[in-house]
Amino acid sequence: MSDRTTGDRTTPEPSPRPARTSAAARRRVREQQILAATRSLFDSTGVGDVQIEDIAREVGINRAIIYRHFSGKDELFALTVEGYLAELQARLEAAARSDVPARERLAAVVAAFVDYGLEFPAFVDCAQALMRLQGSELEEQLSEAALFRLGRGLSACLRSVITTLDDGAASGDFDVEDSTLLANYMYASALGALQLARIGMLVGEAQPGVPTVSRITGDDVRRFMTSSALALAGAR
Incomplete structure (x- = not known):
């Protein structure tokens, strides 16, 4: 020395x-x-x-x-979701970067989310698996560092939705009381709708007791989720 x-x-x-x-x-x-x-x-x-x-x-x-x-299989899978979320974040941010009204921005963000889920169905599976776990189970199975990384990835994705909802509320285009709650609900419901696209079928009734099956496509899901998001945001 x-x-x-x-x-x-x-x-x-x-x-x-x-x-x-x-x-x-x-x-x-x-x-x-x-x-x-x-x-x-x-x-x-x-x-x-x-x-x-x-x-x-x-x-x-x-x-x-x-x-x-990794502490176990669940932590490894959770941190793999972090990689998906980083990609999704980039797409959502690109969709939200616009000077168009908040209504059109929200539609673009939702469409970007649906398109990503259709392109990477494994992301939908991973995200749904995590959502089925209770908070206490996540804390038990994932290290503190892994939980932080996962939370950071998810919150970064939700930021584009929350910001768009807040901008729309400020401009009078939306009627939103809690943008964070609504963004989380949209995330969860979109994951469920993407499962419908994968199955490709809707179940209904021709008459009481007589089931029918009809087809649903990714385009159908995109249109439905976009209109649903606007309705939930109280778009005017």
């Missing part, structure tokens, strides 16, 4: 910590490799068919190594 002389004092040079820095960097790289492999498998085979062993095989590691980076 060399010394640095300043005036009459000799100040030791700070000791580098290459080993610790290198280990942290390798850990981050490995985590990203695991998340990328999980995402790839989700998109190619579906969420329900992916096991920890499949992810480990995709990365070329032992499954035990995955548990050194």
Whole structure:
């Protein structure tokens, strides 16, 4: 270790910590490799068919190594959702960046959400799986850091909706009492509607006791969710 002389004092040079820095960097790289492999498998085979062993095989590691980076399968899947949310955030922000009236901006934001869900059905599955868990279960199964990252990703996506609703309320185009609650409701209901698009069927009755089945498409869901969002916002 060399010394640095300043005036009459000799100040030791700070000791580098290459080993610790290198280990942290390798850990981050490995985590990203695991998340990328999980995402790839989700998109190619579906969420329900992916096991920890499949992810480990995709990365070329032992499954035990995955548990050194993530507390369990639920945390790994939750942080994979974070990646989807980052992409979705970019699309929603692009849809909300406009000088058009809030009514048209809200329609564009909802359409962008629906289009993303149609393009990446694994995102819908992951998001719905998380929503089925109670808050206490999330706290038990996910680390504090993972919860923070997941919450940050979701709130960033909702920001575009909330801001658009608030702008519309301020301009008199919308009648909204709680934009945060409404944005969260829109998020949850859109996930459900996207499942209808995947199934592609609506169940009704031709007459009491006689069921009928009709078709529904992604375009149908987009139009329905857009009109529903405007109605919920009290669009004038």
